[in-house]
Amino acid sequence: MNAKAESRANTFGDRIRELRKSKGYSLRKLAPLVGVGFSYLSKVENDRLDFDGSPSESLIHRLADVLEADEEELLLLAHHVPATIAKQIFDHPDLFRALARCNERQLRAIENQACGPTE
Structure with missing residues (x-):
């Protein structure tokens, strides 16, 4: 964040x-x-x-x-769930299933890679 x-x-x-x-x-x-x-x-x-x-x-x-x-x-x-996010989920279900299986540390690493460090 x-x-x-x-x-x-x-x-x-x-x-x-x-x-x-x-x-x-x-x-x-x-x-x-x-x-x-x-x-x-x-x-x-x-x-x-x-x-x-x-x-x-x-x-x-x-x-x-x-x-x-x-x-x-x-x-x-x-x-x-905003429509823009729902569309992405439905367009890329395998990606979102994989994200759902990630633990907090993995999610933070993905977030940092996609968005840059939060701090």
Whole structure:
């Protein structure tokens, strides 16, 4: 993970709160801009959604648009696989099966080779 990503919040809700506050929005102001109630948005920010624990992809898209955020980052934080990544998985299934079998050390080595050292 690079330094920019490390400065970001650990959960989807934390990241949304961070982005919302950086734009100067209250929950009551942001909620109608993305088409939800402020109490629902509060549950999103506090990672307390009742059903599967993550918001819909359409809400994530709207949040990314309004908050001018990286949609792929938000999707991943919410445990959704972005379409661009899903396409790569389906186009290269053997590669992703091999990656799934790697341990943490092996994954870090692959990441460093592909992206450069993270520190």
